[in-house]
Amino acid sequence: MIHNASIEKYRTPVGAVEKGEEVILRLFGLPEKTSHVEIVFYAEDFHREYKMKQKKDLFEQTICMPEKCCVVWYYFRIWEGDHNYYYGARPGQSQGEGIVVSENPFSFQITVYENGFDTPRWMPKGIMYQIFPDRFCQGNQKNLKRGEEYHKNMGRTVYIHEDWEERPLFGPLPGHEFYDPCDYFGGDLEGIISKLDDLKKLGVTCIYLNPIGEAASNHRYNTSDYKKVDPFLGTNEDFERLCKLAKERGMRVILDGVYSHTGDDSVYFNKKGNYPEKGAWQGPQSPYYDWYTFDQDGNYDSWWGFQSLPEVNEMNLKFINFIINGRDSVIKHWISLGAFGFRLDVADELPDEFIFEMRKELKAQEKDYALIGEVWEDVTTKESYGVKRKYALGNGMDSTMNYPFKVHVVNYLLGSQNAYAMQEFLLGQQCNYPKPFYYAVMNLLSSHDIPRIRTTFASGMNETLPSREKQIEYVITSEMDKRGGRLSRLAMAMQFFVPGIPSIYYGDEYGMHGFMDPFNRGTFYENNKEIYEELLFLTGIRKRERALQTGYALYFAVNENILAMVRFIVGKKDVFGEKAENKAFLMLINPTNQKETIKFDLKTREEGIPHEVHQKLMDYLSATEIEAQIEAFDYQIVKLK
Structure with missing residues (x-):
């Protein structure tokens, strides 16, 4: 049966x-x-x-x-x-x-x-680069001085690093009881501008920036002003220039949208009285009072219980108008300066209706603007706060951060799951995600919220990590680093071969190390140039070959160890029915410490693709039997025709 x-x-x-x-x-x-x-x-x-x-x-x-x-x-x-x-x-x-x-x-x-659901076609054809702005590159030292003066005048704690190579602050400052992300290195928008040609050489077509709005921290997820670039990073004019110069080089800029909460030290809440306009903390006379929920004793709802992050009622009409629909709403403000879309922070904590409204407004402005959500699980079956989420079914997001991809790739390459389990995962996403969504999904290996991929492989740890105190003391030996580099190479090969938009976290192209926050947010440095050369090859083939962008995908395990992936275009049309050149590529992955000799026939492999397309592939290929030898800890890309 x-x-x-x-x-x-x-x-x-x-x-x-x-x-x-x-x-x-x-x-x-x-x-x-x-x-x-x-x-x-x-x-x-x-x-x-x-x-x-x-x-x-x-x-x-x-x-x-x-x-x-x-x-x-x-x-x-x-x-x-x-x-x-x-x-x-x-x-x-x-x-x-x-x-x-x-x-x-x-x-x-x-x-x-949804009938007719589509996503921006530049996404599956592109390559993303994620930047944590304070740690990427300093372009104008005056911004560091200006930011320090501005925030100190607000009474905020500010610690300036004297050396770019110092480790980020990871504990309380002397005389302080708790850790505060108040340390700055001076990375700014001018620094990003100075690196645009380097990013173009790497093949980058989209830059995703962690929050750049004014905030009382280096991560800026505690927004103080939604419409103003933080003084540490520069000015709104600097951002506009960044977008203009990036566009000239074929790159789009995506911003981080933090709309489930604000900072308590903000224009909108103003708990510390730093702003002349009355905030919600000052009472019902504030235009922002209705954004928040207060009880009769003056207590307010906050994000995960952090009093510094008062939670907003996203469906409040005043808030929706301010962020989305108003004539000079937040999203329209940044789009007018050159932004090409948004990544939604904690998307599964935003109501579906809020995301639907944002999509509607964004697409009315330009259908190619991107809306990406932070979701850590399967985006089609995600349930949060007792509600089954529908933001990936055509009326909401274009894409999501594909954390499950990272988890399974690491488990496979570390040997904690075999090639059959890897095939099941890849096939599951391919079949469960709407096709336009699947081809736009943000495939990442590192981010500002998880350890860097080289550290993950070097340590042999994936989801279970030691405490921050133990992470501080953890030493990665040269042998461990070698393993990290070797496996990172395989992970990146997989990342650039599957459908979606591959995302490089700044510095990963040089094998930067870093455990969890704040160690994964260290300053950019060139750790290993061999990884960079490898990535240049992968970004190059990805940019050249349409089959690796919008071609069909076929996944299967050759045996317990070896995973095979085929990307192809036949019938001179890609998966979206657009004209394209017929081509077929095979990738073989061997994560073991032994050379593998394999033999199989592509005729027996038809999971996840329409039968007629599989038949066309068989008719197109001059030979369907594959024989190969793959070295230990290696991958092969074979042009089938």
């Missing part, structure tokens, strides 16, 4: 579908004594059962998907007279081949998304 939700023989079409679309489900190989079969089909607000039709050696049923965006689930109930049992997904999976169980079956997933 078999149903494989990732192969068109069993489910037509495979993958996510638009609302109202018909899907044919088939179950093969049932025992002769089977009397009838039912599909149990359900979603958040409905539960239906369909009797399947028998056709020779299979049972089949066509189901029309709901006329609304949602995630639906299904499994099969098989009857033999009065006795029944089930066929469902394997534990931990929602695609691929299922199993027979006597009770409590797991379900297969179908993602139903």
Whole structure:
């Protein structure tokens, strides 16, 4: 008995579908004594059962998907007279081949998304570079002096590093009880401008900046003024010039949008009285009072209990107008200066309706503006605050930070999961994510919120990390660093071969080290030039080859160790039906310490792509049998035709 939700023989079409679309489900190989079969089909607000039709050696049923965006689930109930049992997904999976169980079956997933949903085509064709502004490059030392003076006049604690190579502050300053991210190195917008030609050489087409608005910290997630560049970084005019010069070099600039909370020391809350206008702390007479929630004793809701981060009511009409819809709203303000979109901080803590409204306004301005969300889990099945999120189904975000990709790549390369598990993950995202979303997803290996990838591999640690105190004392030996570089090379190869927009965290192109915040936010330095040369090769082939941008993707495990990925265009059209040159590339990954000799036939591999496309690929290739030898800790890219 078999149903494989990732192969068109069993489910037509495979993958996510638009609302109202018909899907044919088939179950093969049932025992002769089977009397009838039912599909149990359900979603958040409905539960239906369909009797399947028998056709020779299979049972089949066509189901029309709901006329609304949602995630639906299904499994099969098989009857033999009065006795029944089930066929469902394997534990931990929602695609691929299922199993027979006597009770409590797991379900297969179908993602139903908005008709006509699309994402900016420059995203799958591009390469992103993420910058933590204070730590990237100092372009004008006057900004450091100006920022220090401005913030000290506000009564804020400021610590200026004298040496660019010092370690970031990681504990309380002398005389202070708690750690405060108040240390600055002087990286600024002028510094980023000075590096634009270097970024262009690296192949970068999109720069994502961590927050640049005025704030009382170096990370700036505690916003003080949504419309003003922090004095440490420069001026609004500097930002406008950055966007203009980046555009001349074929690069777009994306900003970090922090809209679930503000700082308490801000124009809007003004708890410390630093601003002339009355903030919410001053009472109901403030124009911003309704943004926040106070009780009768004057206590207020705050983000995760941090009193320095008063939480906003995102659906307050005044707040929505200020951030999104107003004539000079925050998003329109930055777009007018050259920003090309936003990454939404803690997107799963923003109401879907807020994100929908932002998308609507952004796309009304320019359909190619990007809206990216910070979500750490599967974006189609994410549930937060008791609500199943729908921001990835066509009315919300274009893309998300693909943290699950990083987790699985690291587990695979460190040996804690095999190539079959890696294949299942890649195939799951490919089938569960709406195609336009999947090809725009932000594939990262490091960020400002997780350890740098070279440190992750050098230490052998992924999600479980020592305390900050132990991270301070942790020593990475030369041998560990060698392992970190070797495995980082494989991870980057995978990152640049799968669909989506690969994202380089500043300094990773030179193998920078760093555990968790604040160590992952160190100042830029060139640690290892071999990694840079490797990355130049990967960015080069990614930029040249359309097949690696918007081509079809085929994933499979050759054996327990070796993962294979094929990217291709056939029929002179890519996945979006746009004209493109026929080409096919194969990547093989060997994360073990032994050379591997492999042999397989591509004819037997058809998961996750339409049958007709697989057949066209077989017809296009002059040979489908692959033989190769892969060295230990190595990858190969083979042009199939």
